[in-house]
Amino acid sequence: MDQERSAAENDGLDVIIVGAGFAGLTAARELNRQGLSVHIVEARARIGGRTWLDHRLGRDLEIGGTWVHWTQPYVWAELKRYGIGTVPSPEPQQAFWWADGARRAGAPADLLELIGTCNAQFVQDSRRYFPEPFSPLASDDFKEIDHIAVQDRIREQFPAGTARDILESFWALNFNGPLEHAALTQALRWVALTNGDWAVSFEACATYKIQGGTAALANAILQDTQAGMDFGFTAAGIVDDGHSVTVRSTGGRTVTAKTAIVTVPMHVLPGIVFEPPLPPAKTDGARRGQISKGVKVWIRLRGERAPFVALGNADWPLNFFQAEYTLDGDTIVVGFGPDASKIDAADRAAVQAQLSRLVPGVEVLEVATHDWVADPLAGETWPMHRTGFLANHLAALQAGHGNVLFAGSDIANGWGGFIDGAIESGMEAALEAASIVSGRPALR
The missing domain is CATH 3.50.50.60 (FAD/NAD(P)-binding domain)
Known part of the structure; x- marks a missing residue:
């Protein structure tokens, strides 16, 4: 060829x-x-x-798109066609989150419970509006809500407080952008694809990577x-x-x-x-265009740490972190933020400041990123x-x-x-x- x-x-x-x-x-x-x-x-x-697998921080890292799932029939069929397997991200052993103006720590199940308390209610109509998830325009019912922003619906449904803040941060992570213009229909389409189960949808977003x-x-x-x-x-x-x-x-x-x-x-x-x-x-x-104008950054930390997940506020420059690898006695973490203009993700000190707000005792050695929003061949993340x-x-x-x-x-x-x-x-x-x-x- x-x-x-x-x-x-x-x-x-x-x-x-x-x-x-x-x-x-x-x-x-x-x-x-x-x-x-x-x-x-x-x-x-x-x-x-x-998607871009590149050698950074001492190993191959996904600079762009990464995760796949068996609820995604097209990519799953391709993996089977070529005999390619999947590799799970490590199961978190610790969780950190921001609530009531302070850092909190607990088991990952505690954080998932906080997210799920409101999220199940937030997405409960996903199959009503998208009865055929792979044919999103099949029913006109979605037009009733296509003008509604995720942020507006969350604030309409849930009172101010920890649960609302965590839900907004969770969806800012999913959209990789600010929520004031994020379509409620986009959120419900995603969850409809996993039969209305937000937890499976979240698993599809950040759990299984392609082998190789x-x-x-x-x-x-x-x-x-x-x-x-x-x-x-x-x-x-x-x-x-x-x-x-x-x-x-x-x-x-x-x-x-x-x-x-x-x-x-x-x-x-x-x-x-x-x-x-x-x-x-x-x-x-x-x-x-789309509203996804966020950032993805890989972070090398000094020392091996137990796998963790961390969720900050929706408006933080970096609002989500997940430990992915250990390498030569260090830990490699992936982080996301909803607005690339709020942080230079290539600045080690800036990334250190954000991660330290949630995870105690970390020392950032190196960072690796690509500004997809400024990239003239992309202009957006996902x-x-x-x-x-x-x-x-x-x-x-x-x-x-x-x-x-x-x-x-x-x-x-x-x-x-x-x-x-x-x-x-x-x-x-x-x-x-x-x-x-x-x-x-x-x-x-």
Whole structure:
């Protein structure tokens, strides 16, 4: 497989795929299996998109997306297909949280009970509004609540105090962003996917990692294709003349095929010039974007510590920490915060100050992070919808535009924000692309 093949050598292609994340890689494999010729153009020097296994702090760490779960059917099927297992995060032995203006400590079950006291009530209508979780638009009932923000609903349902504060921090963690515009429908969609059980949903978010890392699965899918690949190809323009689609890079390179699948994150889409122009519903949805503008940071602590979990306030620069590994007598912890602009997560002292608010006696030796929000090829961490998005923009962003199709975790029907959603969306786009090339309706 010649994945360094020049774009100029690809006359007669069936499909161009813009982006080599999980959506693009999956689409390429599915199309190749139908005998179609495919070429992938990727702006980065690597595959994986917003997943990125990189060597930091003395070991391989997931800088982007990480966790998977058996309630996620698409990624689970891929793991089984390639014989890749999972590795659990360590079971916490200690928990720390902030309540009534002070640090608290206890068993992890104590913290889960505090979260669950209100959370079960908060998400109790998830299946009412999303009876078919992988078809979120199947029922119009969700439109009753699509304008409601998570923060507003929490404060309406629960009185001020510890339980409300913990619930807000829990959902700020899930959204990786502030809650004032976070869609209640997004929260309920997630939980509906685990049959209304918030605890299983939380387990899906932060418990089971891919054996060998996300790169193991991404590489397995790539090796299962015959697609050509151009790295360092940042899409600047896409022209559909009704017969073929030409993708032009910022450096002036072009690739032409019968159709194209664009898998870039939603915040990147406005930077590509489309001819003919995208319809207003699609451009407005992309312009408004998602609310996920947070941060993920890996932290190396001096000494081995018992595995712990820690939850601060929703408005803290870093509000969640989880011990993940021990290495050469030290402990490696992952942390998250809802607003990347509130902290320089590459600043060891700044991270130390945040972690010390919750976990006593820690000494931060090193930190490792990537600013996904400032990254022009991402503009966000994992995608989480804002109020009004589901009713007004999801269908428009999913829709094809002539011979140009769209895919990605941002616009998945099911596990949006996860690897599973990217794979699902890539498979659906591949069906549509094959139908364009063949001239036959897509089988759904």
